[in-house]
Amino acid sequence: MSFNYKRVLLVGATSGIGAAMADKLVVEGAKVIAVGRRQERLDAFVQKHGPEKASAVRYDINDTAGLDAFVESIVSKYPDLDCVFLNSGVQSQIKLSRPAEVDLDAFHQEVNTNFHRLVDLSIKFLPHLLGKPSPTALVITNSLLSQVPACLMPAYSASKAALNAFVYCLRRQNRGASTKIIEIWPPAVQTELHDYMGAERGRAIGMPLAEFVEQTWSQLAAGSEEVIVGADEDYMKLVAHRQNRFEAMSDLLEKHMAA
Numbered sequence: 001m002s003f004n005y006k007r008v009l010l011v012g013a014t015s016g017i018g019a020a021m022a023d024k025l026v027v028e029g030a031k032v033i034a035v036g037r038r039q040e041r042l043d044a045f046v047q048k049h050g051p052e053k054a055s056a057v058r059y060d061i062n063d064t065a066g067l068d069a070f071v072e073s074i075v076s077k078y079p080d081l082d083c084v085f086l087n088s089g090v091q092s093q094i095k096l097s098r099p100a101e102v103d104l105d106a107f108h109q110e111v112n113t114n115f116h117r118l119v120d121l122s123i124k125f126l127p128h129l130l131g132k133p134s135p136t137a138l139v140i141t142n143s144l145l146s147q148v149p150a151c152l153m154p155a156y157s158a159s160k161a162a163l164n165a166f167v168y169c170l171r172r173q174n175r176g177a178s179t180k181i182i183e184i185w186p187p188a189v190q191t192e193l194h195d196y197m198g199a200e201r202g203r204a205i206g207m208p209l210a211e212f213v214e215q216t217w218s219q220l221a222a223g224s225e226e227v228i229v230g231a232d233e234d235y236m237k238l239v240a241h242r243q244n245r246f247e248a249m250s251d252l253l254e255k256h257m258a259a
Helices: 016-027 039-049 066-078 104-131 154-173 192-197 209-221 233-258
Strands: 007-011 031-037 054-057 083-086 138-140 178-186 226-228
Touching: 016 031, 016 039, 016 209, 031 039, 039 054, 039 154, 054 066, 066 104, 104 138, 104 178, 138 154, 154 178, 154 233, 178 209, 192 226, 209 226, 226 233
Parallel strands: 007 031, 007 083, 031 054, 083 138, 138 178, 178 226
Antiparallel strands: none
């Protein structure tokens, strides 16, 4: 199945990969609801594409108290919503070699933003997606670091590894459902994510954003459930081995639980 969803909610759409993918989706014919914290960027997105193709909702995914109201408002206003695209994320360097200097609150907040909040949004939107008679999709942006951690970014790496485990389980438990679970694994991409290194230096790291978007879109359009960009042959072998082990263990677990 190709990526032919018509009404896409894109959470984390005001910068970097999210903003670029929001633009690409509109160009490819989807109507996009952009979600983010920065109102001026949301307004600019709607102005750029026009209200027939673009709309926007200001929401901070860490506002857990407002989650239910946010989800209800979206599914009520946009009953034709057939794709939820979760892209929010933050990254920082944390020097574990200096434990006395580690800000534990900041560490856990990074994990919350990158993992717990995406789990929350997935679970809250899935009843709507699974309940539609036509095909739907849940798309989650992860990272190549979900498999091989970056030692200087421990909170980010740990959150991405946890997110990948969640997606594997979510996809497996929803086999045969009308909702497709899609995971995108970017490499380092030239975006604001790395601004903690200094904007000039950080935004020069990795694959150019336009190149990433085109490679990602080609896989999405081909119907891929795992969109892996910028990985070498050894990495892909690691992924395949892990997937095979996961499926084998899942078969055993489901057989045991069904007995």
